[in-house]
Amino acid sequence: MDLILWRHAEAQLPREGQSDLDRALTSKGERQAQRMADWLNQRIAHSTRILVSPALRTQQTAQALGRHFKTVPALAPDASIEEVLKAVRWPGAAEPVLVVGHQPTLGLVAASLLCGTPQAWSIKKGAVWWLRDRDRESGTQVVLQAVQSADLL
Numbered sequence: 001m002d003l004i005l006w007r008h009a010e011a012q013l014p015r016e017g018q019s020d021l022d023r024a025l026t027s028k029g030e031r032q033a034q035r036m037a038d039w040l041n042q043r044i045a046h047s048t049r050i051l052v053s054p055a056l057r058t059q060q061t062a063q064a065l066g067r068h069f070k071t072v073p074a075l076a077p078d079a080s081i082e083e084v085l086k087a088v089r090w091p092g093a094a095e096p097v098l099v100v101g102h103q104p105t106l107g108l109v110a111a112s113l114l115c116g117t118p119q120a121w122s123i124k125k126g127a128v129w130w131l132r133d134r135d136r137e138s139g140t141q142v143v144l145q146a147v148q149s150a151d152l153l
Contacts (some may be wrong), residue, residue: 126151
């Protein structure tokens with residue numbers, strides 16, 4: 001199973017009284033999202049399920065792909081590792097899954113899957129971490145396929 005973790009692009013700072021879920025992308029964030037979407041669209045399968053947090057900034061990031069996606073409340077900014085893994089059906093999903101979400105959750109998910117313990121790994125705004133679960137004679141392995149920063153595209 002391929003699991004692609006995409007942190008939302010740069011968002012506006014919260015204004016007084018504004019809900020965290022209502023923060024929009026900055027113009028830089030819009031450019032980051034489009035560059036990463038172009039990179040992803042050249043690499044992800046058409047069958048990839050795209051799951052997105054309900055936050056405006058993640059919705060705008062995902063829209064740059066120009067593909068259908070599903071909004072999943074369990075992927076909101078305060079999501080747990082377990083909620084993310086349940087939403088993506090890790091490791092049993094038959095198709096690749098792209099999650100557009102938030103820090104620190106995505107970093108915790110990556111660390112948990114790659115080294116077996118949650119750690120506060122940082123995923124840059126707009127960046128993608130591509131993980132693959134595969135079976136080997138010695139057992140199941142999680143491999144880091146790619147890490148791509150939007151700022152390097």
